[in-house]
Amino acid sequence: MRVAGGRAESLSLAAAGAVVALLVVVPLVAVATRADTSSLGVLTQGRAWVLLGRSIVLATSVTVGALVIGIPCGAVFARARVPALRSLFALHLAPVFLPPFFAALGWFHLFGARASGSSVLFSPAGAWAVLTFAFAPIVTGLTAIGIRALDPSLEEAARLVARPWRVVTRILVPAAGRQIAIGGLIVFALTLGELGAPMFLRVDVYPAAVFARLGGMDLQLGEAAVLSLPIVALAALLVAGEARLFGRSHAGALTLRDRARESLDLGPGAHALAIAAALVSMTPLLVLAGHGMREVGRVGEWLGSSIANGLLASLATATVATLGGLGLGHALGRGRWMARIVTTALLFGFFVPSAVLGVGIVAAWNRPSTEVVYGSAGILVLAFLARYSWLSIRVIAAFVAQRSSTYEEAAAVAGAGYFRRLARVVAPMERRGLVLAFGLTLVFCLRDLETAVLLYPPGGEPLTVRIFTLEANGPTRVVAALAVVHVAVTLAALLVVGWGFRGSRA
Amino acid sequence: MTAIVELEGVTLVANGQRIVDDISLAVESGEVVALAGPSGSGKTSILRMVLGLVAPTRGVVRLRGKEVSRDGRVLVPPEERGLAMVFQDLALWPHLSVLGNVAFALETRGVPKRDRDLRVSVALERVGLAGFDRRAPATLSGGERQRVAIARALVAASDLMLFDEALASLDLAIEEELLALLDGILREQASAALYVSHEPREARRLARRIAVLERGRLVQLGTPSELLAQPRTSFVRAFSGALAGR
Numbered sequence: 001m002r003v004a005g006g007r008a009e010s011l012s013l014a015a016a017g018a019v020v021a022l023l024v025v026v027p028l029v030a031v032a033t034r035a036d037t038s039s040l041g042v043l044t045q046g047r048a049w050v051l052l053g054r055s056i057v058l059a060t061s062v063t064v065g066a067l068v069i070g071i072p073c074g075a076v077f078a079r080a081r082v083p084a085l086r087s088l089f090a091l092h093l094a095p096v097f098l099p100p101f102f103a104a105l106g107w108f109h110l111f112g113a114r115a116s117g118s119s120v121l122f123s124p125a126g127a128w129a130v131l132t133f134a135f136a137p138i139v140t141g142l143t144a145i146g147i148r149a150l151d152p153s154l155e156e157a158a159r160l161v162a163r164p165w166r167v168v169t170r171i172l173v174p175a176a177g178r179q180i181a182i183g184g185l186i187v188f189a190l191t192l193g194e195l196g197a198p199m200f201l202r203v204d205v206y207p208a209a210v211f212a213r214l215g216g217m218d219l220q221l222g223e224a225a226v227l228s229l230p231i232v233a234l235a236a237l238l239v240a241g242e243a244r245l246f247g248r249s250h251a252g253a254l255t256l257r258d259r260a261r262e263s264l265d266l267g268p269g270a271h272a273l274a275i276a277a278a279l280v281s282m283t284p285l286l287v288l289a290g291h292g293m294r295e296v297g298r299v300g301e302w303l304g305s306s307i308a309n310g311l312l313a314s315l316a317t318a319t320v321a322t323l324g325g326l327g328l329g330h331a332l333g334r335g336r337w338m339a340r341i342v343t344t345a346l347l348f349g350f351f352v353p354s355a356v357l358g359v360g361i362v363a364a365w366n367r368p369s370t371e372v373v374y375g376s377a378g379i380l381v382l383a384f385l386a387r388y389s390w391l392s393i394r395v396i397a398a399f400v401a402q403r404s405s406t407y408e409e410a411a412a413v414a415g416a417g418y419f420r421r422l423a424r425v426v427a428p429m430e431r432r433g434l435v436l437a438f439g440l441t442l443v444f445c446l447r448d449l450e451t452a453v454l455l456y457p458p459g460g461e462p463l464t465v466r467i468f469t470l471e472a473n474g475p476t477r478v479v480a481a482l483a484v485v486h487v488a489v490t491l492a493a494l495l496v497v498g499w500g501f502r503g504s505r506a
Numbered sequence: 507m508t509a510i511v512e513l514e515g516v517t518l519v520a521n522g523q524r525i526v527d528d529i530s531l532a533v534e535s536g537e538v539v540a541l542a543g544p545s546g547s548g549k550t551s552i553l554r555m556v557l558g559l560v561a562p563t564r565g566v567v568r569l570r571g572k573e574v575s576r577d578g579r580v581l582v583p584p585e586e587r588g589l590a591m592v593f594q595d596l597a598l599w600p601h602l603s604v605l606g607n608v609a610f611a612l613e614t615r616g617v618p619k620r621d622r623d624l625r626v627s628v629a630l631e632r633v634g635l636a637g638f639d640r641r642a643p644a645t646l647s648g649g650e651r652q653r654v655a656i657a658r659a660l661v662a663a664s665d666l667m668l669f670d671e672a673l674a675s676l677d678l679a680i681e682e683e684l685l686a687l688l689d690g691i692l693r694e695q696a697s698a699a700l701y702v703s704h705e706p707r708e709a710r711r712l713a714r715r716i717a718v719l720e721r722g723r724l725v726q727l728g729t730p731s732e733l734l735a736q737p738r739t740s741f742v743r744a745f746s747g748a749l750a751g752r
Contacts, residue, residue, distance in 0.1 A: 406597035412584035414611035428601040
């Protein structure tokens with residue numbers, strides 16, 4: 001059955017497709033074209049394949065660890081009867097909104113000073129632990145979303161015959177299978193692309209090898225492009241995996257319903273798990289705060305304009321991603337095939353490591369005719385859009401998919417064309433989704449290090465880059481204090497978004 | 507008499523299933539035709555094809571003598587068809603007030619505000635909701651929401667109104683009240699209407715002819731007395747029996 005979308009919608013989707021091609025496809029094509037035969041030798045060295053293998057092993061083991069921690073935590077935070085559950089959940093989720101190398105810094109100040117702790121932390125096992133604890137809350141959050149969206153009657157039917165934990169393991173967790181799977185894919189992709197924490201912990205990973213060819217004194221774009229090819233293929237496998245997992249139900253997989261029901265008595269173990277999850281997330285941040293608090297008053301001289309640089313680029317990205325995401329997210333939520341194609345391209349931008357996307361953006365945009373963009377904060381906005389618009393589109397699509405299409409059909413019958421329906425019906429009805437999409441994109445841009453460190457314009461580095469570069473040779477307490485400032489900025493952004501989200505309740 | 511809406515050999519296939527199967531049907535100006543049939547018989551799909559929300563896989567839909575959909579293509583989009591509809595779930599926009607909901611169609615047509623407000627207040631008064639214009643849909647009772655949906659269709663002043671189970675899930679007293687209201691409105695406006703219902707009482711009250719659908723096919727079309735006299739299937743026999751109050 002073909003639901004009439006109209007020419008205006010088709011043209012808009014085609015235009016969105018052209019923009020996405022410019023953002024994601026052109027840089028990836030540029031990677032392929034710059035991968036000249038003279039640089040192919042870099043792939044014949046065993047070192048490159050050892051690093052690739054190490055990165056894949058790290059990403060796989062972090063994903064497994066995040067699933068092992070995140071699934072029970074998600075079930076507890078979604079359904080357990082535990083005092084202060086929401087606060088503990090919020091504390092557990094905190095690392096999702098911060099660069100993982102902050103956690104690495106925090107664990108370093110806790111254990112790194114001792115020789116025994118240092119040897120464990122500065123090793124692949126240490127990198128695994130830091131990244132697992134940093135990324136597990138992603139699985140927790142998505143598991144909780146999946147469980148909360150379940151029809152209460154399905155859970156109630158099980159409760160008639162099974163104990164609470166059995167209900168969790170046999171009914172709730174399997175019902176959240178898709179959300180858990182997407183959580184696993186996101187953790188794998190983020191770990192594969194992670195640069196900051198492994199570099200800080202002196203663990204060689206594949207993206208660092210790509211980064212080294214761009215960040216050094218002489219630019220080796222050809223070698224960087226060649227090194228990017230295997231990882232582009234890997235990202236393509238992840239995208240294919242996502243498509244296979246979710247098929248046509250792209251939007252429905254992230255349903256954000258929260259159905260009211262009685263919580264479950266999961267015993268004292270649930271309370272202990274919730275507290276432990278919150279503590280593990282907060283410990284490195286509290287240690288960091290303790291270490292840097294005395295220097296917070298002195299950070300002004302180190303900050304420069306880095307807060308404004310990061311905020312402006314992030315705000316611009318979040319605004320464009322939300323406005324553009326309205327049309328694309330709506331079309332995806334309504335199952336339009338063109339939107340699925342465009343969103344898949346953007347998913348590629350999210351799954352491919354930033355270092356690789358950065359190679360493509362440098363190759364595509366670093367030329368005299370585009371210097372106006374490449375030499376300004378505009379290049380950061382373009383890169384952030386390529387990387388994070390997928391998030392805003394998926395959030396908006398999830399909201400749209402939950403709403404009956406009859407509201408739009410009624411507007412169409414009343415004479416409203418496509419743009420009027422978007423502006424007068426879809427946008428106001430889905431304003432919570434728009435606020436959430438804006439907030440998520442904003443925070444992910446703020447926490448970004450890997451994209452920004454490659455592409456920031458002269459004098460325009462955001463705070464994450466300033467902290468990362470100072471970490472190598474700056475005073476440790478100042479670095480910690482700057483991280484505390486970053487946490488405060490992120491918290492302020494989250495509070496404003498949370499206020500907007502509550503205020504936009506339909 | 508000219509046909510206001512005409513379906514010619516219309517078939518709709520979705521997910522490999524024939525939802526509507528080779529249906530031809532014409533509704534004259536000012537005529538009310540009820541579409542009756544069991545669940546899944548294709549009634550709502552026919553309305554959606556008339557509205558232009560779905561294109562027929564095969565066949566032609568004409569409005570006021572003009573082709574608006576043909577063989578998998580929507581030639582005239584819904585917003586340009588000049589129709590009015592009361593949806594089964596009412597589809598009142600929760601972010602707009604009663605006034606905003608009812609005035610929406612006039613606003614999209616660029617009707618000046620004074621004229622718009624006047625027409626909205628006349629429509630609200632007609633459905634018994636004078637003074638409700640600032641209320642939010644969420645604060646209304648089920649019957650009041652139904653009336654807002656009817657006012658929203660009424661204000662569009664279309665020569666063809668469509669109703670999809672418009673009075674479903676109401677208690678009998680309110681349903682009777684709204685049936686009388688709809689009957690009055692359709693007579694005053696002299697609008698044609700396609701009225702989807704599986705309630706014989708509603709069909710008997712409002713429609714001159716009844717089209718009975720089963721498994722996507724039009725099995726019988728006629729006046730209530732014709733259906734009663736010569737029912738072609740057991741469903742038509744049961745339905746027309748209920749029409750006659752047996």
